[in-house]
Amino acid sequence: MKTKNWYDYLWIISIIYFSLGFFNIIFAWFGLIFFFFPLLIAIFKGKKSYCNFYCERSKLLNLIGDKFKLSKYRTMPKLLRSKTFRYIFLVFFMAMFANMIFLTFLVFNGTKDFSSFIKLVWSFKIPWEQNYNFAVFPKWAYQFALGFYSMMLTSTIIGIIMSILYKPRSWCAICPMGTMTQEICKLKNK
Numbered sequence: 001m002k003t004k005n006w007y008d009y010l011w012i013i014s015i016i017y018f019s020l021g022f023f024n025i026i027f028a029w030f031g032l033i034f035f036f037f038p039l040l041i042a043i044f045k046g047k048k049s050y051c052n053f054y055c056e057r058s059k060l061l062n063l064i065g066d067k068f069k070l071s072k073y074r075t076m077p078k079l080l081r082s083k084t085f086r087y088i089f090l091v092f093f094m095a096m097f098a099n100m101i102f103l104t105f106l107v108f109n110g111t112k113d114f115s116s117f118i119k120l121v122w123s124f125k126i127p128w129e130q131n132y133n134f135a136v137f138p139k140w141a142y143q144f145a146l147g148f149y150s151m152m153l154t155s156t157i158i159g160i161i162m163s164i165l166y167k168p169r170s171w172c173a174i175c176p177m178g179t180m181t182q183e184i185c186k187l188k189n190k
């Protein structure tokens with residue numbers, strides 16, 4: 001039997017992250033760690049160690065698909081596996097990220113009112129009423145948290161659906177973080 005390493009249990013981080021955000025959305029800011037950590041490893045070490053060992057999402061997908069045996073283990077359609085789709089998805093994802101930053105900026109400079117909803121799959125607005133404490137955190141900080149949580153939740157839901165339909169880590173084939181770190185490593189190791 002394969003010995004488990006401490007990082008095999010990192011799926012717990014995903015559960016903790018989404019649970020904390022459910023009770024207080026400001027915790028969504030911690031998601032930036034999942035965003036910058038892989039990039040910094042790729043930039044400074046030229047390695048995809050994050051993907052290979054520490055990614056909490058891939059651990060969660062393995063748990064759902066492999067351990068809970070929910071995966072159908074089908075091969076993904078060719079289109080989803082293609083490089084072109086991977087890059088198009090990266091561009092789309094980054095455009096959505098930029099849009100979220102822009103919305104945060106509008107709330108920051110008072111052009112737009114704070115709106116308490118999360119957006120699933122970049123389309124469905126779900127009201128997200130919590131005890132927002134604007135005396136402690138400014139409105140823009142909450143707006144960013146809602147946007148970032150939406151992104152994290154959306155990509156996790158897509159990842160879980162792909163994990164069930166295809167192989168446990170099928171999401172990794174189109175994951176924007178994976179694509180970015182791969183390109184950085186290629187440049188770094190040229």
Ligand code: SF4
Binds near residue numbers: 038050173175
């Ligand atoms: S490709 Fe994305 S989901 Fe997969 S291991 Fe890398 S960062 Fe995690």
